[in-house]
Amino acid sequence: MVVRNISEAKAELSALIEAVQNGNEVIIAKAGKPVARLVAFRGPARPRTPGSMAGEIHIAPDFDTLPDDIAEAFGIKEPRS
Secondary structure, eight states: OOOEEHHHHHHHHHHHHHHHTTOOEEEEEEEEEEEEEEEEOOOOOOOOOTTTTTOOOOTTTTOOOOHHHHHTTTTSSOOOO
């Protein structure tokens, strides 16, 4: 594990990225206290499958209908007198 303060990390960014590519973890600190961790990007765990929840999700028929008080607050409906 490599630990660098922010100013050092700015100056050594290319070298730190290379260290991460080689399997090391880099901790970036501010005033000696760790604030961030630089690790290799692994991407999504598995590809997403469109439609994989077909038939499992139900949207209520009134989903797009706002209650009167909310519609009034947004100016969609005239306020009641």
